[in-house]
Amino acid sequence: MWAERGTHQADLANGASPFYALMMFPYPSAEGLHVGNLFAFTGCDIYARFQRLQGHTVFEPLGYDAFGIHSENFALKVGKHPMELIPSNIANFRRQLDSAGLMVDWTHSLDTTDPAYYKWTQWVFLKLHERGLAYKKAAAVNWCPSDKTVLANEQVEGGRCERCGALVEQRFLEQWFFKISSYAARLLKNLETLDWSETTKQAQRNWIGRSDGARLRFLVLDALADAGSSAVAVTTESRAVATTIEVFTTRPDTIFGATYLVLAPEHPLVDALTTPQQESLVREYRALASKQDLITRKTNKEKTGEFTGSYATNPATGELIPVWIADYVLMEYGTGAIMAVPGHDERDFEFASVFDLPIVRVVAGEGETAKTPLTAPTGVGGKKVPAAYLGDGRLVNSGRFDGMAVTDATRAITAWLTDRHAGEAVTNYRLHDWCISRQRYWGPPIPIIYCDTCGTVPVPEKDLPVVLPNIADFKPDDSGISPLARHEEWYRVPCPQCGNQARRETDVSDTFLDSAWYFLRYPSVPRADVAFDKALTKKWLPVTTYIGGNEHAVLHLLYSRFITMVLKEAGLVDFEEPFTKFRAHGLIIRDGAKMSKSKGNVVNPDDYIREWGADSFRTYLMFLGPFEEGGDFRDAGISGVKRFLDRLWASARDCTSIGEPDAEVMRKLHATIKKVGEDIPALSYNTAIAAMMEYMNTLRRSERTPHKAEVAPVVQLVSPFAPHVAEELWEMLGGQGSVFDARWPAFDPAMLASDTIELVVQVGGKTRGKVIVAKGLTQEQALLAAKGDPSIGKFITGEPRKVILVPDRLLNVVL
């Protein structure tokens, strides 16, 4: 009936009070819908249905995120082509989703692997390229030397290839990047304006990773100085070959304690700095470092490194300090070089201890002096061991800055060094540019053509989409480049500018690009002439409420925000934050353990829907626990929810319109309407369901044939949770049209009022019972009533020392 009447279709052009309820679209796996998906969708669906009952025109679209490595790997595993697998997976998902009774408007669905969709994904790439936000550079990828292929980060487990177990290496390939790092400050600042869960915002803040500090310059006096000589002569020749090493530090106040410099092994200055004596050692170390894959390098705790043979001048002390390379310094962060302050940095301390480099104290804490040894108490016996001092304090061994507090010194020293042209204050972000290249098959080809005469040429918009060809050998191989690079007939094209023989980019783009703009597309599906219609976009976006998993709290949400910002700058949309409100749902576990195929505890929604019905299943999922925290799925629990719905059904079937409803029951009903109406928008679905159950218990215990007025509103309250049952009962009770086109029942505050209340009585802070009394009693009256109750009165043995009355709630008698 819903399908026939188009109940779930929103009138996008004319609907009043638009409400865009978005859920994160699933990857249509061959295994079918995961119960976690359904948990998320149901939670969003309830919210959306409730908003509709509040009078909004609700748009609840859903599509499929079908590109990417998961699909590709699965296709490889079962020996089928993804182009063949995806449609059947989608059909299966659609069947399952329909059986769950979601209010999805399927006339606006999308599939990221459809050329009609990815045409616009490529168009988004071109928009970024136009604005100079897409660029190419060499970057490290995970390389499996045994499978001879590029691995995605999620295919590397503990530094090894998840398939063959070989140690993963890093390789450098030319890749496309988006300049998201230029937007770091804005992405961070805008977070303050968003109605998102605090945990999600915090995760984004950490990812963006703002650090305020200084960029400092260290002059290398003579790159060719003799490593053995401690007093390097400053000659005019050496000045001529002088190089500057830039470092980033958050502790410029500790510069007097910088006793050496460290560069990342792949730092571009390393060659120039390495002296002939050190050359072979440095080369060896660099080779070793580059062999390590990205992950083990980051988790390897033992400090290793090599001396370059060069010395630089500490701009504060004027002393010569050695320049080292070590893999604990990361090229990706800051300037790829650090000033090492072993006295006040744990990592530097460890490194200095291993290589016997000088450690100087420049900050003294409470009760410490310049001479106090740098130690930290150990756990056992409180014995002191040498360690860096990380705490607050005042400067020592720092010349004119001695005695200054750390915070003041940070400012003062930065200013002093700035005056001397040795550095300046900078803000640094951890966020690095977004690498969107994938040396894979199953994604949208990056719309770029390389021409010998014209260079890098973007594919003209009119030539989009660049269709992904259906090739049989889509498996990545030892060429180390995309499978598309094996298909000359595909990549060989005339240059769009000069017409000469040219070559297509053979990498495809990251799946995260597909999902970074899909919410813009939904309202405009199925229009083929634009990515998104201007009027519809203006009316429906930004998304009113977005619900999804916290696993996407960082990347997906950040990328979507970035793309939206860029489109705003390009004048294509008129907002820069795509999701006004975001809430993350929790995780469903089963019998206390995470669901996994290997444990065999995966819940197949089909089985439960068949056995218990979609409504019971939905309601049970929401009853497990707080929606934002998830819950523990136990088979036994579902029966309680089923019983509740059965009882509601029986009450609706048996209720009568004769006579009057019971006043006490009606009071409870109105309290329930209030509670459910407050709980649903707060996503407290579990307590909303509990409140409805409680009401049904009250109704049942009144032991009369229920009056229609006592039952009908409950049908509406339960409708977001159990839409099928509610729709049927609505009709059974003579409701007009769909229950979802009716309005949410209003509660009457006057109904909640009662003349008498239960007054809790405490004696000396201990609860002794309660008395039923008239409202608005004075302290004396309340005390009298308490004394009058024998089970309470016996505790009031003397003259009260103090009496506290919380009007109409509680009386505490202190003896």
Added chain:
RNA sequence: GCGAAAGUGGCGGAACUUGGUAGACGCGCAGGACUUAGGAUCCUGUGCCGCAAGGCGUGUGGGUUCGAGUCCCACCUUUCGCACCA
């Protein structure tokens, strides 16, 4: 290491941005009714100790308060995220 969240019956979880009957609701369990039967339905009970009166109870130890699951201090544990980010 850094960041975030959380510790409440046999179990999942309630207790409302405000300190005021801890354990709502559901599962499970126990007893009963109906039944040829019950994994159906309905009723009753169910934090712990105690025959009772009563006492004890929200991770541990302190504190504030007439009154603390809730606020403050210290600690312990667990989960999740990020992790050599200078």
